Amino acid sequence: TKAQRMIEENIGLVDAVCELLDARIPRASCNPDIDRLAAGKPRLVILNRCDLADPAVTKLWSAAFRDQGLAVLETDARSGKGINGFVPAVRALLADKLADYERKGQSGRGLKIMVLGIPNVGKSTFINKVAGRKAAAAGDKPGVTRGRQWINIDRGLDMLDTPGILWPKFDSQEVGEMLAVTNAIKSDVLDRETLAANFMLRLRELYPEALESRYGIKPTGDENGFELLELAAKRRGFLVSRGEYDIERMANTLLDEYHSGKLGRLSLERPE
Structure with a gap:
């Protein structure tokens, strides 16, 4: 797809990948191509909409992702819960790179991250909260974010927003139904x-x-x-x-x- 080509063309420009998942359906809302698209970059998993999810189950998911070697942050972009932890989480994820810059006398060198997510997972709202302004186009319909844009979210930290990506065929009817129930795709397709x-x-x-x-x-x-x-x-x-x-x-x-x-x-x- 066009969105996937754009990610592949720009992945070399970033230091890390931030993937937004719906905390209610972390498996179904994870794009199955993410491992290939991330190209081995350090990854931060954002379990968004945690205020709608069962908190005990969200903790289980956080532990499961950490067991896979991934950094995890629980957020609710609409209310702002967990948003203040994002920049520290990115800097912790890239601590080795920052230390390397320091050793090379490049302490002022900035970091760049890419944010990915399936349509309607709350990505634009998340970016706007992190940036503290309306930086990304947002809407109620799946897939409203379009084009490429760099957004400065902190001193020395820029984020590349990407269009929502969704695989052309669902792995199973069950995945499609969970995406429809949570409004990631239009429920009238089923x-x-x-x-x-x-x-x-x-x-x-x-x-x-x-x-x-x-x-x-x-x-x-x-x-x-x-x-x-x-x-x-x-x-x-x-x-x-x-x-x-x-x-x-x-x-x-x-x-x-x-x-x-x-x-x-x-x-x-x-x-x-």
Whole structure:
């Protein structure tokens, strides 16, 4: 893709790579080409939107990434949580390079980093918070950031923003569904009722208490996703006609309420 070509053309200009992931779905929101694209550069993983994720699970992910030799920072770009730790984390990541510059009498030499992420992972908002101004184009639609721009975020530290990159084919239907549920891709590319039904099954597995507290249903483990949607629609009083409930409305309600955080802080993946 054009975005990947741009990254490949500019990777030699930077000292490190910063990859933004959605803390709720770190595996699904990681571009599978990142290892190749990063070309062996030191990497800092940003687990963004941590305020929407299960904090205990986020800690597990942080530990898992550190076990892989990666630096990790937990942030919520919208609220600014964790943002102040970014510059120190980059300088710690590149401490050896800074020490080398010092030995060579180049202590004033700056550092350059590249920030990567799939569309709609909060990259532009993150950059704006780090830079303290509206430095990157941001929007509600996936893939709104375009073109190349260098942004000064601290004395002697510049960041290269890149367009959001997303692989052309998902590894699995499950990955596509998690990206749709978290709004990384448009959910209308999938059937929303099927998406919501499968999401119900994931919630039953990971957070059955959320289904009970929000929708008043206690899954037995025998229901399929559509039956769970119907139970929730019944509890909400989403009646179409006598004895028939509005599954479509319930599907949209479920997805909207998860996206807005009304179901609580829920992480949809666990480290292996």
